[in-house]
Amino acid sequence: MQRDLFEISDAELLALDVDQFCTDIAANREGPEPCEGDNDHTSSLSTESCCTAPGTAEATCSGHEQSSDQPSGSAKESDPLSEGSGTKRRKRDRRTPLEQFGRKHLRVTDLSRQAWCEQQVVYGMELPHIQQLREEVPVVKAGSSIHLARGERVRELPVFGELEGIFLVGVIDELCYNSKGELELRELKTRGQQTFPGAAQRKSHHLQVIVYKLLFEAMIKGQLNKDTITHHLHLRTEQTFGSEVMVQAQKVGFTINTFGDLLDLMLLNLTYSEIPTIDIMKIEYCYQADASVIGTEVVCFEEEKVKRELKYYCSFWKGQREALGVDIEEAWKCRSCDFADICEWRKRKAEEATQKNRANQSK
Ligand code: SF4
Numbered sequence: 371m372q373r374d375l376f377e378i379s380d381a382e383l384l385a386l387d388v389d390q391f392c393t394d395i396a397a398n399r400e401g402p403e404p405c406e407g408d409n410d411h412t413s414s415l416s417t418e419s420c421c422t423a424p425g426t427a428e429a430t431c432s433g434h435e436q437s438s439d440q441p442s443g444s445a446k447e448s449d450p451l452s453e454g455s456g457t458k459r460r461k462r463d464r465r466t467p468l469e470q471f472g473r474k475h476l477r478v479t480d481l482s483r484q485a486w487c488e489q490q491v492v493y494g495m496e497l498p499h500i501q502q503l504r505e506e507v508p509v510v511k512a513g514s515s516i517h518l519a520r521g522e523r524v525r526e527l528p529v530f531g532e533l534e535g536i537f538l539v540g541v542i543d544e545l546c547y548n549s550k551g552e553l554e555l556r557e558l559k560t561r562g563q564q565t566f567p568g569a570a571q572r573k574s575h576h577l578q579v580i581v582y583k584l585l586f587e588a589m590i591k592g593q594l595n596k597d598t599i600t601h602h603l604h605l606r607t608e609q610t611f612g613s614e615v616m617v618q619a620q621k622v623g624f625t626i627n628t629f630g631d632l633l634d635l636m637l638l639n640l641t642y643s644e645i646p647t648i649d650i651m652k653i654e655y656c657y658q659a660d661a662s663v664i665g666t667e668v669v670c671f672e673e674e675k676v677k678r679e680l681k682y683y684c685s686f687w688k689g690q691r692e693a694l695g696v697d698i699e700e701a702w703k704c705r706s707c708d709f710a711d712i713c714e715w716r717k718r719k720a721e722e723a724t725q726k727n728r729a730n731q732s733k
Contacts, residue, residue, distance in 0.1 A: 478540030537602035
């Protein structure tokens with residue numbers, strides 16, 4: 371007899387072929403799934419920094435989803451040399467994961483997705499062709515077009531810098547002053563369903579905007595320096611620009627000869643721009659079918675907690691521990707994962723859970 375999907379244990383769920391879930395789950399799932407509701411395939415996180423904006427959709431951090439004190443995959447069970455995919459390979463390879471993937475930097479979204487499932491981020495880099503399939507789906511394109519249709523603000527603002535020894539780059543959706551004169555960071559998320567995302571997914575989004583704030587503020591406070599940029603990105607500052615670039619620069623009122631000159635100028639401009647720090651961070655969720663607003667969430671900034679989380683997530687990229695997948699309590703995330711069929715972590719957790727169940731039954 372076929373059972374309802376939610377009668378199936380997490381252990382069984384981990385062991386089942388994910389393909390068979392795809393249509394059934396869509397109607398029944400409680401938690402947000404990156405491939406369905408949202409445009410950016412993001413994830414859960416350990417930042418409990420959410421408040422509900424006045425007059426906006428209800429959003430609380432507590433409730434039906436797990437406590438977020440531990441990052442996804444959680445350090446509580448991390449045996450750095452025995453878990454995570456690619457373990458054997460990395461034991462032989464002394465390079466850090468960042469080096470192995472040929473990356474000089476991470477995107478902020480890599481980091482926020484890590485909070486959903488670190489293992490998934492790793493598979494995404496190892497097997498990019500699988501995720502590329504998803505990026506072709508219409509929901510992503512709809513998301514992009516909404517971005518372009520919005521009103522006048524500083525939009526698509528690049529931010530970059532070093533956090534926990536990793537160079538991060540990202541793009542702030544919108545930056546503007548509100549009616550009280552406060553500087554507001556706004557992140558737009560489009561969803562395929564006309565519902566607010568669950569806590570796990572919102573928390574991932576929180577991490578994303580908090581990291582944007584940290585990067586932006588380091589830039590305007592003069593904490594980002596040229597050496598940091600050139601060291602991480604392996605840039606040659608002495609490289610001379612072509613004459614066209616120099617002429618163009620003179621037209622807009624400054625003189626530069628080398629890439630280093632340009633970096634100096636940019637950093638100086640940022641430091642003396644008198645741009646204030648960000649007062650408020652908001653995430654606006656829109657329904658992709660008609661661009662209507664589902665709700666807006668205000669993200670609170672808890673500096674110490676965020677720093678702890680960043681340290682933890684970055685330790686993987688620095689080769690200080692192995693990648694972790696989701697805990698068994700979060701096995702629902704695997705239902706929509708592109709890599710479920712090949713995921714070693716998922717298989718191992720399913721086996722562990724089955725053995726545990728057998729042991730309990732035999733008592
Ligand atoms: Fe993570 Fe589960 Fe996907 Fe494995 S199957 S990468 S544990 S979400």
